[in-house]
Amino acid sequence: MRAAAPAPIEWVAPEQAEFFDSVLRFARGLPDDAGDLDRSGGFSRQNWDRCGAFGIHGLPAPEQYGGGGADVVTTMLALEALGYGCKDNGLVFSINAHMWTSVIPVWTFGTEEQRRRWLPGLCSGELIGxxxxxxxxxxxxxxxxxxxxxxxxxxxxxxxxxxxxxxxxxxxxxxxxxxxxxxxxxxxxxxxxxxxxxxxxxxxxxxxxxxxxxxxxxxxxxxxxxxxxxxxxxxxxxxGGEIFQTSMRWERACIMASQVGVMRRTMEACVAYARHRRQFGKPIAKYESVADKIANMKIAVEASRGLVLRVGWLMDHGHETSMDAAVAKAFVSEANVRTHLDAVQVHGGYGYMTEFEIERALRDAVGGTIYSGTSEIQRRIIARGLGL
Ligand SMILES: Cc1cc2nc3c(=O)[nH]c(=O)nc-3n(C[C@H](O)[C@H](O)[C@H](O)COP(=O)(O)OP(=O)(O)OC[C@H]3O[C@@H](n4cnc5c(N)ncnc54)[C@H](O)[C@@H]3O)c2cc1C
Incomplete structure (x- = not known):
């Protein structure tokens, strides 16, 4: 039997795994000013522009309009890597919103003139939608x-x-x-x-x-x-109803890919902290109630990635995905909130302090159960899909 591979996405194509790694390296190299910007309510136009220059914003759009011509699964992997490596969850959310609600509809529904006028700037990040x-x-x-x-x-x-x-x-x-x-x-x-x-x-x-x-x-x-x-x-x-449905189809499917990366980042921070932090003479990781919380985070990351990429695969193969995307959206957004609540608990009082960045990620996670259709609305879509 082969040893467990270190990469968690070993089952994607080698070039997709390489691309994941290159986006991750890029994302980790972005200047980290998220803490200060969170306090002031600021927006990092510089990091937005860097992501644009790297090619994130236009990934799924055709190359002839300045896009990356990537399939949905590759796009999702890139967004997971971005969420994993970049601590500015708000910036990553803004990029996602821009892609699904501007790049995709202009590409899908625009006239040739509209595409030529808007898409190159939207794909490069020079324009924000x-x-x-x-x-x-x-x-x-x-x-x-x-x-x-x-x-x-x-x-x-x-x-x-x-x-x-x-x-x-x-x-x-x-x-x-x-x-x-x-x-x-x-x-x-x-x-x-x-x-x-x-x-x-x-x-x-x-x-x-x-x-x-x-x-x-x-x-x-x-x-x-x-x-x-x-x-x-x-x-x-x-x-316009069709344009709404198309944007939502992409958004509900893809926006959670970044949250998979965020959860993984938080899980790894919890592993490191629980190994290092000692109470009653031993690392807190040795207490099952602590270790189980982190084990649940691992379950959340792997299950979430599986659900998200499955929707991507279905989209790439031309399947209808409204119920599957609703399943992924509801599951991942709720897993993200649970993961971050548990992460605060694992870090104790330090988790509650802004310095450790866990409380910020928890606040960021809550929005996921509301935007792109609330969890309740996703369950309405699922129930309808089941004929209820
Ligand atoms: C971070 C963030 C970013 C956003 N970005 C955008 C954006 O870029 N553009 C844009 O147009 N909008 C945006 N929104 C708005 C978002 O789409 C709405 O907030 C969302 O659809 C819910 O609408 P509402 O806030 O009016 O809540 P309501 O619809 O009033 O819902 C209130 C509560 O009632 C529940 N509820 C409502 N109807 C039902 C039902 N039929 N069955 C069961 N429960 C129900 C809801 O689930 C919720 O719990 C954003 C929201 C957030 C939080």
Whole structure:
């Protein structure tokens, strides 16, 4: 029997494992200013740009538009490595949001002109994107949105308020979802507009203060008689529901890959701490109740990676993945919260202190059970998939 391989992803193709290692080396080399930025609520544009120059932002997009042409599994592995090596979970979240809600829809639904105009900058990271779906009265029920796009001359006039918009304070491009058919209900009659930041009537409010992911900027966006030309429409009029589903399909599948890396980083920190920290004359790792918590973290990492990459494989092979992505999203986000609660406990009082960075990762983890559809909504999708 062969000895256990040190790499936890030994079953992927050698070139994918090599790529994982190169992203990890890159991520570990990023300047680590996450602690200070977390306190101030800042955003590291420098590290964003470094990730862009490395090729992260455009990984799954075609090379002809400045992307990396990677398949979904390779993209997920890169994002796991980024989450593992880079301690700025907010930055990694912002990159994920940008990829799934801007790069993917512009590539998938854009006209040739829109792709050429936006994708090279979005892929290189020179441009930052965001999508505006959630409204104060329409969260989980996203299709209950009220923002309107009224036909006017050679374009549309947008009105409404969008809330909790990741990257909005730093965005160059906003994908605005609005109802263009008054009689349309639910996903029907919605359209999506590519709105350049600074367009008259598109007001990005002050950055929101939040519990975690504080290094990922977020704000409300107000649309006040914002005129956009017809050419700004992404995809077919009234078919914005499809764009939403496509973004969510990618986001729910891929955004958790980075959390696998974060959990692994935390698990390894716990192993090192539990071996080193002595109480009652022996390392705390020798107490089963401590060791079991860390063993549970290992289970969480391996099970999470398996679920995430399985969805990636299904996407690469053209399968429908809404239920599988919901399973992965709910499992990994909840495992991430449990892992970090246990990590605080393993570190005792030190885990509760900001210096050890565990409490920050716990605060960052909580958002995962809310964004991209709450855990409750993922279970609704799973139940529906089971015919319940
Ligand atoms: C960090 C972060 C980043 C985000 N980024 C973006 C972004 O970039 N763009 C964007 O448009 N939005 C974004 N959001 C918004 C996010 O999509 C919503 O917060 C989420 O969909 C939940 O909506 P809500 O907050 O209004 O909660 P609500 O929908 O009001 O839910 C409140 C509670 O009720 C439960 N609930 C609601 N409906 C049901 C149901 N049918 N069955 C069972 N339980 C239910 C929910 O699960 C939750 O526990 C972000 C949110 C966070 C936290």
């Amino acid at each position: 965001c999508h505006t779906i959630t409204e104060p009265e329409a969260g989980s029920d996203a299709f209950g949105m009220k923002a309107s796009g009224r036909r006017s001359g050679e374009g549309y006039v947008l009105n409404g308020r969008k809330t909790f918009i990741t990257n909005a304070p730093v965005a160059d491009l906003l994908l605005v979802f609005a109802r263009t058919e008054e009689t349309g209900i639910g996903p029907f009659g919605l359209s999506v507009f590519l709105v350049e930041a600074g367009t008259k009537g598109c007001l990005v409010e002050a950055p929101a203060d939040k519990m975690g992911l504080r290094t990922s900027p977020m704000s409300d966006v107000v649309l006040d008689d914002c005129f956009v030309p017809e050419a700004a429409m992404l995809g077919t009029p009234g078919k």
